[in-house]
Amino acid sequence: MTLVTHRLDTAVRYRVYGSILSCTARLHELEQTLCLDSTENTDLRIQFSSPDESIPLPSSWYLTISLADGTPWLRYAEIASGYLLHFPHLADFVYNTSSDSIRCIPQAKTPPHTLHHLLLDQVLPLVLNYKGKEVLHGAAVVTPHGACAFVGPTGTGKSTLAASFLAAGHSVLTDDCVVLNLQGKNIFAIPAYPGIRLWDDAIAALFGTMGSCAPVAHYTDKQRFTAALSAAPFCSSAVPLVGVYVLETGDDEHAALISAPKVCLLEEREALMTLLSLSFKLDIRDRRMLTREFDFLHRLVTHIPVRRLTVPDSFSALPAVQAAVLHDLALSC
Structure with missing residues (x-):
C-alpha cells in the first residue's frame, strides 16, 4: 500500500463533529465542504505520512487500552509536541497541540480505509476532548x-x-x-x-x-x-x-x-x-x-x-x- 501525501495547498476540507478538518488525502467517508466563508478557520489539519517516517520518541507512556483477551489495542504517550497514539501493528497518530494537527504514520500493510476508521472513530474523539468538547x-x-x-x-x-x-x-x-x-x-x-x-x-x-x-x-x-x-x-x-x-x-x-x-x-x-x-x-x-x-x-x-x-x-x-x-x-x- 502506498499513501500519496499531497501538498498543503491541495488539502481538502471537511466538516465532522462540528469541526472543520483540512486533510492531505481524500477521506471517502466524508463529504467535502465548500469554503463559502473565507474567514472560517480550520480546526484541525490532518496529514497522512509514509510508513518509513520516523515516530517521535515518547517521554512517557501513561495509558494502555487492551482488548478482552488482553491484547494491547491502543497506547497513549506524551511527546514534546503533544501526544502519540499507538495502535500496535496498524498505525501511529501524532497530535501536535500547538499547531492543531494530526499526523498519521501507518504500518506498511495497513489499508487506507482502516486508517480512516482509526482517525475518525478513535483518534478524533480523543483530540476533540482535549480541545474542549465532551x-x-x-x-x-x-x-x-x-x-x-x-x-x-x-x-x-x-x-x-x-x-x-x-x-x-x-x-x-x-x-x-x-x-x-x-x-x-x-x-x-x-x-x-x-x-x-x-x-x-x-x-x-x-x-x-x-x-x-x-x-x-x-x-x-x-x-x-x-x-x-x-x-x-x-x-x-x-x-x-x-x-x-x-x-x-x-x-x-x-x-x-x-x-x-x-x-x-x-x-x-x-x-x-x-x-x-x-x-x-x-x-x-x-x-x-x-x-x-x-x-x-x-x-x-x-x-x-x-x-x-x-x-x-x-x-x-x-x-x-x-x-x-x-x-x-x-x-x-
Whole structure:
C-alpha cells in the first residue's frame, strides 16, 4: 500500500463533529465542504505520512487500552509536541497541540480505509476532548422530541438500536461517538458523518438488500452501512439532546430471560458516574479537563433524564424497544 501525501495547498476540507478538518488525502467517508466563508478557520489539519517516517520518541507512556483477551489495542504517550497514539501493528497518530494537527504514520500493510476508521472513530474523539468538547461512547438519533443518545460499553447494541430507528424512518446523528456542546441553556448533540457500523446479520435483519455497505476496517467483518430510507437519513445539523439511555443487555446467563425492554430512571449520582466512565478522554491526568468534564456532565444529568434501558437480545424485539423509548420521551419532554 502506498499513501500519496499531497501538498498543503491541495488539502481538502471537511466538516465532522462540528469541526472543520483540512486533510492531505481524500477521506471517502466524508463529504467535502465548500469554503463559502473565507474567514472560517480550520480546526484541525490532518496529514497522512509514509510508513518509513520516523515516530517521535515518547517521554512517557501513561495509558494502555487492551482488548478482552488482553491484547494491547491502543497506547497513549506524551511527546514534546503533544501526544502519540499507538495502535500496535496498524498505525501511529501524532497530535501536535500547538499547531492543531494530526499526523498519521501507518504500518506498511495497513489499508487506507482502516486508517480512516482509526482517525475518525478513535483518534478524533480523543483530540476533540482535549480541545474542549465532551464526547460519549454511543450513538444518537433524531426523534420528534429531539435527539436521544444510546450509550454503553462495546457490544451492548448501540449501533443496532440506532439503525433500527433509521429503518423506521428516523434520522441518525452519529454512531459510536456522541459529541456534545452547550449552546445557551441547551445541550446539543453534534452530527458526525453518514454511516452506521453493523454486523452482516443486523444489516440483513433491518434493511435486507437496501442501502449500501463498505468495510469498516480490514481486521473486522463489520460494515459501514448507509441508506436512504427517510427524507434525511443522516442529520447534518445539531439537535437539542432530550434523553440519554444507558444500554444493558444482561450477561450470557441472564440475556435469555430478558423478553421485553425495561426503562429505569437513574439517580443523578449514578447517572453522572456512568457517563464519566463512558466518555472519551485523551489525557486522564489532565485535572482541568477532568473538572470541565465533571461540571458539564453534572449539568447534563441535572437537566436531562438519564435512564437505563434493558434490551432483549433479539432483532424482533427492536420495534418494542423503539416504542418504549419514544413513549418515555413523550412523557418526559
